[in-house]
Amino acid sequence: MRGKFITIEGTEGVGKTTNIQYIQDWLQAKGLSFVATREPGGTPLAEQIRDLLLAPREELVCNTAELLLMFAGRAQHLDQVIEPNLEQGLWVLCDRFTDATYAYQGAGRNMSDNLIAELETIVQGDLRPDLTLILDVPVELGLKRASDRSEPDRFEQEKTAFFQSVRNGYLRIAQQDPERCVVIDASQSLASVQHDIQTALEAFWLASRDTE
Numbered sequence: 001m002r003g004k005f006i007t008i009e010g011t012e013g014v015g016k017t018t019n020i021q022y023i024q025d026w027l028q029a030k031g032l033s034f035v036a037t038r039e040p041g042g043t044p045l046a047e048q049i050r051d052l053l054l055a056p057r058e059e060l061v062c063n064t065a066e067l068l069l070m071f072a073g074r075a076q077h078l079d080q081v082i083e084p085n086l087e088q089g090l091w092v093l094c095d096r097f098t099d100a101t102y103a104y105q106g107a108g109r110n111m112s113d114n115l116i117a118e119l120e121t122i123v124q125g126d127l128r129p130d131l132t133l134i135l136d137v138p139v140e141l142g143l144k145r146a147s148d149r150s151e152p153d154r155f156e157q158e159k160t161a162f163f164q165s166v167r168n169g170y171l172r173i174a175q176q177d178p179e180r181c182v183v184i185d186a187s188q189s190l191a192s193v194q195h196d197i198q199t200a201l202e203a204f205w206l207a208s209r210d211t212e
């Protein structure tokens with residue numbers, strides 16, 4: 001049995017780290033074998049690409065270079081981690097995936113969805129996540145949470161309007177693909193957020209057992 005591919009998405013400061021830990025605990029409690037990974041990153045080479053992408057720099061990074069670096073890391077990550085683990089029956093829990101490219105490079109940087117879709121097909125073939133949880137908070141709240149945390153990386157240095165576009169990009173993806181995507185209101189209390197995540201996971205798990 002092939003494993004399931006779950007991705008977690010959202011703008012800055014939505015609480016991905018805490019909630020990914022919660023999802024790992026849920027997977028463990030269900031007795032499911034899994035790997036947790038992230039994008040950009042997830043292999044030594046892809047982590048180096050991540051560092052290149054996130055480092056603040058004086059040189060302006062052109063949109064095409066940024067987009068291709070995202071997909072270069074993703075190709076490596078798919079080849080070395082995601083595909084082999086799914087193939088072996090493990091579940092893969094990934095902190096961000098190609099929806100982030102549609103949201104950040106597409107909606108945020110105004111790059112064409114068609115171009116992203118072409119690269120998506122070249123790099124991924126038919127592979128898409130089985131379930132995507134989109135953690136959603138108003139942009140100001142997320143940025144406030146993120147700024148309390150650490151020095152801003154190259155993306156976090158963007159203006160509020162950029163993140164507003166990114167958030168709208170995610171909400172549009174969720175509307176277009178309601179079978180796969182669940183939007184979680186992450187401005188609620190942590191207990192309520194985790195309750196909603198658990199509900200989504202249980203529903204997905206039951207449905208995936210029915211189709212076995």
Ligand code: TMP
Pocket residue numbers: 038039040070095096097098099100101102104105155156
């Ligand atoms: P994070 O993992 O700390 O959220 O940082 C990763 C950053 O990379 C985040 O600002 C979103 C950005 N990103 C993209 O712009 N496009 C992508 O395809 C991915 C995976 C991430």
